[in-house]
Amino acid sequence: MAYQFRMEQVLEYKQQVKDRTQKEYIEKQGRFEEIGYELYEALKKKETLQAQQSQRMMDGDKVITLQHYNQYIDQLDFQVESLQQRLKHARENMQTAHERLLSETIDVKKYEKLKERQFSRYQYDSKIEEMKATDELAVLRYTSNEIR
Numbered sequence: 001m002a003y004q005f006r007m008e009q010v011l012e013y014k015q016q017v018k019d020r021t022q023k024e025y026i027e028k029q030g031r032f033e034e035i036g037y038e039l040y041e042a043l044k045k046k047e048t049l050q051a052q053q054s055q056r057m058m059d060g061d062k063v064i065t066l067q068h069y070n071q072y073i074d075q076l077d078f079q080v081e082s083l084q085q086r087l088k089h090a091r092e093n094m095q096t097a098h099e100r101l102l103s104e105t106i107d108v109k110k111y112e113k114l115k116e117r118q119f120s121r122y123q124y125d126s127k128i129e130e131m132k133a134t135d136e137l138a139v140l141r142y143t144s145n146e147i148r
Contacts, residue, residue: 018104025097032090039083046076
């Protein structure tokens with residue numbers, strides 16, 4: 001009689017849920033990194049423009065040119081603020097997905113541990129049954145030799 005874990009289907013289902021949750025977490029992590037990179041690029045662009053604006057002010061450029069730089073920097077400020085909000089939401093989503101992944105991983109580990117324990121118990125019981133059968137066979141042989 002081969003060993004069959006009673007809750008194999010539950011374990012498989014939990015593993016599938018864990019795999020889906022892991023994929024979701026990886027997606028959320030990727031989205032977080034994308035937004036973080038966008039924010040980095042916007043901040044870098046803003047810093048470059050501010051340096052150029054300062055240089056143009058030192059060079060004595062036209063006021064209209066400086067105003068255009070200022071408007072563009074203001075737009076970048078708005079974009080940076082928007083990206084920071086998106087990054088915050090993406091981080092929260094990623095953390096929530098990570099917590100769910102941890103929870104699912106723990107569930108799978110519980111069922112795997114239960115499976116290991118039941119298998120160990122099955123092996124132990126099988127060994128006991130085998131020993132009983134061997135003892136019974138030995139007794140039968142002994143008694144059949146005594147009768148002769």
